[in-house]
Amino acid sequence: MTWMYYTIVAILGLIFGSFANVVIHRLPRGESVVFPASHCPSCGQILSTGDLIPVISYLLLRGHCRYCAAEISPRYPLVEALMALLFLLVFLQWRLSLTTLTGMALSFALLCAALIDVDCGLIPNRLTMPALGAALILATLSGSLLSALLGGLVLGGLFLALALLSNGGLGGGDIKLAAVIGAFCGWPGALTALVLVSLIGGVYALYLLIFKGAGRKTAVRFGPILALGAFLAFNYGAQWAAWYFSWLSR
Numbered sequence: 001m002t003w004m005y006y007t008i009v010a011i012l013g014l015i016f017g018s019f020a021n022v023v024i025h026r027l028p029r030g031e032s033v034v035f036p037a038s039h040c041p042s043c044g045q046i047l048s049t050g051d052l053i054p055v056i057s058y059l060l061l062r063g064h065c066r067y068c069a070a071e072i073s074p075r076y077p078l079v080e081a082l083m084a085l086l087f088l089l090v091f092l093q094w095r096l097s098l099t100t101l102t103g104m105a106l107s108f109a110l111l112c113a114a115l116i117d118v119d120c121g122l123i124p125n126r127l128t129m130p131a132l133g134a135a136l137i138l139a140t141l142s143g144s145l146l147s148a149l150l151g152g153l154v155l156g157g158l159f160l161a162l163a164l165l166s167n168g169g170l171g172g173g174d175i176k177l178a179a180v181i182g183a184f185c186g187w188p189g190a191l192t193a194l195v196l197v198s199l200i201g202g203v204y205a206l207y208l209l210i211f212k213g214a215g216r217k218t219a220v221r222f223g224p225i226l227a228l229g230a231f232l233a234f235n236y237g238a239q240w241a242a243w244y245f246s247w248l249s250r
């Protein structure tokens with residue numbers, strides 16, 4: 001019956017991906033994520049349930065609004081599919097456990113944060129604060145609240161220090177997202193997250209320097225880098241750290 005679990009997890013991912021699209025679009029504008037009902041940004045027509053089936057509606061409508069034929073961004077179905085993929089990767093790693101639930105909550109927060117940062121260059125408190133709350137509640141349920149608090153304080157604190165030293169390179173939203181990631185990854189997972197984020201950030205900075213002619217003053221949207229590093233650290237960090245240390249001690 002394993003395939004049934006995969007199907008359920010994938011459908012959950014699609015549904016939360018669809019909700020993520022709403023969050024990504026509305027949170028930075030200060031709008032409610034519940035009201036009004038989903039509508040076409042072009043003609044304002046309220047969308048019916050049949051228009052809102054993740055990925056499938058987009059394909060059936062061939063990427064156009066049913067009412068005004070305006071083009072719908074392919075990003076909507078891509079976000080839905082990506083969330084389903086992230087949920088499946090989390091489930092593959094942690095199976096039927098509270099950690100899977102925690103990983104799904106983290107994936108949701110990360111994908112929303114990364115794309116809002118790409119769109120608007122900020123990560124709103126209305127995303128990071130509920131995410132921090134979710135991390136602490138889930139950690140309490142799994143009996144690892146202290147680990148989550150330590151991870152959050154250390155990673156948030158390090159990013160606060162980096163922001164002060166770098167003089168505006170990192171925003172307040174980045175610092176709060178780092179604290180959220182630390183809380184989700186716990187201790188010492190937060191350290192693995194820090195290592196991975198630094199590696200990914202370093203590679204990305206090199207890419208910008210070499211291929212984009214970036215200078216020291218180029219503004220970098222750090223949200224997606226944090227998100228990728230955090231997702232990898234949460235799911236694979238302990239494994240990779242174990243391999244690394246066993247290789248060191250050979």
Ligand SMILES: [Zn+2]
Pocket residue numbers: 040041042043044045065066067068069070
């Ligand atoms: Zn329309």
